[in-house]
Amino acid sequence: MNPIDLRSDTVTLPSPEMRQAIANAELGDDVFGGDPTVNRLQEMAAEMLGKEAALLVSSGTQGNLIAQLSHCARGAEVIIGEGSHIIEHEGGGAWLVGGLGLHTVRVDAKGRLDLAEVRATIRPDNEHYPRTGLICIENTHNRAGGTVQNEEDLAAVRELANKHGLPVHMDGARIFNASVKLGVPASALTVYADSVTFCLSKGLGCPIGSVLCGSKEFIHEARRMRKVLGGGMRQAGIIAAAGIYALQNMIDRLVDDHDNAEHAADGLANMPGVTLSPPPETNLLYFTVEGWKAHKLEARLNAAGVLCFDEGGRIRWVTHYGIERVDIDEALARTRQVLAAGA
Ligand SMILES: Cc1ncc(COP(=O)(O)O)c(C=O)c1O
Secondary structure, eight states, X not given: OOOEEOSOGGGOOOOHHHHHHHHTOOOOOGGGTOOHHHHHHHHHHHHHTTOSEEEEESOHHHHHHHHHHHHOOTTOEEXXXXXXXXXXXXXXXXXXXTOOEEEEEOBOTTOOBOHHHHHHHSOOSOTTSOOEEEEEEESXXXXXXXXXXXXXXXXXXXXXXXXXXXXXXXXXXXXXXXHHHHTSOHHHHHTTOSEEEXXXXXXXXXXXXXXXXXXXXXXXXXXXXXXXXXXXXXXXXXXHHHHHHHHHHTSTTHHHHHHHHHHHHHHHHXXXXXXESSOOSSSEEEEEETTOOHHHHHHHHHHTTEEOEEETTEEEEEOOTTOOHHHHHHHHHHHHHHHHHOO
């Protein structure tokens, strides 16, 4: 039985055309600033996100950590939504490496920060308190269900940050999913943040890499922090070539992933006991089934060749390049059988 891999959009494999672009990449030593393909990717990314400069990094986790280290001095406090990827899935790097405090605030069902709580969390300038150094947001929001924050949502965060002279970092691992969903350029969303990390290695189908974007001054500091973290890569044009291909060819097709997630949601919603939690906005789909513990359902689905995870008591399916409509139909048919067999 062929497995249908809905665990994550990180399982995507490079297309033949992307592999060709990798094979043909012009290379140099990027730690010396001499890899023309990396430089080209960085210029493209900065332009697309409306920033002065960009930096290729090894992963979204590294990009987010570099951003926090570059914005904040040791001992500063980062204000961040509870359940955000930086808090839950990045190994506590900000604490461990940066000596930063992460102060969580409530988020709503879409992953938007509770701005009243943010306001109350920003520290006055007083020697008794840590300094507030940064506000982090996540768009699309993974745990909330691939939910999208629009320009109005982001402008409200920006306005508050401006009032207090604070920078904003956006974990935009899936920012192009948000831009495609809203039908606006990514720069229309990233304009509200000082820095943004986006991932090449998720829905854009690259094997490795993320890009951190911001002002020239910020990226100068970020480059130093990347080096400190061991992230200075040499002939990294091998990675960047895939990124350039992705920025040129893989963004528009994200709409197919969103359509497939919606199709999957429609099919699941028709099965007895299934609750979408919530219905998908982009390519992430979470659900529960009455009478089933998520870890047990995960095991049964995996045994039936529908690869997915129990994410904190909900089953998560992720649609991505390489998953077609027929795969979703097959995943739905297998799921129906698993549920019919009973818990
Ligand atoms: C919202 C979000 N941010 C950051 C990351 C981290 O990316 P990476 O796995 O490249 O470190 C992920 C990975 O899934 C993510 O979903």
